[in-house]
Amino acid sequence: MERVLRRIQRGGIHPSIKGEVWEFLLGGYDPDSTFEERNILRNHRREQYYAWKEECRQMVPLIGSGKFVTMAVVAEDGQPLEESSVENQGWLVKTAITDKRLLQWMLVLSQIGLDVVRTDRYLSFYENESNQARLWDILSIYTWLNPDIGYVQGMNDICSPMIILLEDEADAFWCFERAMRRLRENFRTTATSMGVQTQLGMLSQVIKTVDPRLHQHLEDLDGGEYLFAIRMLMVLFRREFSFLDALYLWELMWAMEYNPNLFASYEKPENRGNFSEQDPRLLKKYGKFERKYVKSGQNEQHNTLAVFVVASVLETKNKRLLKEAKGLDDVVQILGDIAGNLDARKACKEALKIHEKFLKKANRQ
Numbered sequence: 001m002e003r004v005l006r007r008i009q010r011g012g013i014h015p016s017i018k019g020e021v022w023e024f025l026l027g028g029y030d031p032d033s034t035f036e037e038r039n040i041l042r043n044h045r046r047e048q049y050y051a052w053k054e055e056c057r058q059m060v061p062l063i064g065s066g067k068f069v070t071m072a073v074v075a076e077d078g079q080p081l082e083e084s085s086v087e088n089q090g091w092l093v094k095t096a097i098t099d100k101r102l103l104q105w106m107l108v109l110s111q112i113g114l115d116v117v118r119t120d121r122y123l124s125f126y127e128n129e130s131n132q133a134r135l136w137d138i139l140s141i142y143t144w145l146n147p148d149i150g151y152v153q154g155m156n157d158i159c160s161p162m163i164i165l166l167e168d169e170a171d172a173f174w175c176f177e178r179a180m181r182r183l184r185e186n187f188r189t190t191a192t193s194m195g196v197q198t199q200l201g202m203l204s205q206v207i208k209t210v211d212p213r214l215h216q217h218l219e220d221l222d223g224g225e226y227l228f229a230i231r232m233l234m235v236l237f238r239r240e241f242s243f244l245d246a247l248y249l250w251e252l253m254w255a256m257e258y259n260p261n262l263f264a265s266y267e268k269p270e271n272r273g274n275f276s277e278q279d280p281r282l283l284k285k286y287g288k289f290e291r292k293y294v295k296s297g298q299n300e301q302h303n304t305l306a307v308f309v310v311a312s313v314l315e316t317k318n319k320r321l322l323k324e325a326k327g328l329d330d331v332v333q334i335l336g337d338i339a340g341n342l343d344a345r346k347a348c349k350e351a352l353k354i355h356e357k358f359l360k361k362a363n364r365q
Helices: 002-011 018-025 035-059 083-089 100-118 129-145 155-165 169-187 197-210 212-220 227-234 243-256 262-267 269-274 288-295 305-316 318-324 328-336 344-364
Strands: none
Touching: 002 018, 002 243, 018 155, 018 169, 018 243, 035 129, 035 169, 100 129, 100 155, 129 155, 129 169, 155 169, 155 243, 169 227, 197 212, 197 227, 197 305, 197 344, 212 318, 227 305, 227 328, 243 288, 243 305, 243 344, 288 344, 305 318, 305 344, 318 328
8 A cells, every 4th residue: 555655646546547546545445455355345335325325216216317406396395396397307396395304305406406517517528417417316315314414515526526437326426425524524514613614724823834924914804714715625626726637636635644544444433543553664554644643643633634735825826915915805816816727746745845844833832
């Protein structure tokens, strides 16, 4: 695994095996597992996914049909809608829905559909409606299984590449499910807070430590909460980088943050606390970024590499931000100008430098 991580950090992953390698990086398989063990687990997961899909199809027959909805299938109060809209839909709820969880899920299906239509629409893959329907199916099923998080816009951007890279829909679902384990707190929203705020707070700390002048300037513009960086963190830079570069950035980050115990901690959460190995041979199996935290004994909750990548993006625009930004709109515009124009490798390299600088300065304080 350590050789694999080194190769990824040097040059990314060949498109023909991207999907399979991602499954490892995201903790889908034990790094020490055999081909046979993985096959057994893969088949078990596929059965599980298709059982869930059938459960959802019983409630909404459009799931798995190659079609999807972009308009409501039920009224907000759970009552059936007028029959007249059935031709737009292909399917509508026939009897009143009283179950709260079921109603909440059915109400969000059209929102998922609207986002699916907008997802990576410039890719020829999504010219085929059945591929769009697969994206809708996976997001709908995930939303049904995770009512605490539900569906939040941006999940479509995380899931889309997985459907393109992994042929079997069930494999794509599980790859997305593992990615969401890392990202789900970003998507958790309550009446008073957003999950991504924790990371924004970390970003604020990082910029304040490594570039106090820029931080002060943003504070003066009322941007000290770094809300303009929400999208970068929520959808992992899908808008700032081209499609291929965003995927390259993801695998670089996942390789650098790789923890060989991920799989075990997901499959057997009760053992989560038993993984603080300091054995130098074992340390080599960690990604470059993660290793630093394990070495220093800080392997509990810590900053993610994404926070430092945002910091590196801000640093590339440091001069323009200080000179031209007279208000938050200017900050948003300056950062908006970089859409699709960033170099993933460079951004990661810079992020690691900022991380070094941050750790040094933070330790001095």
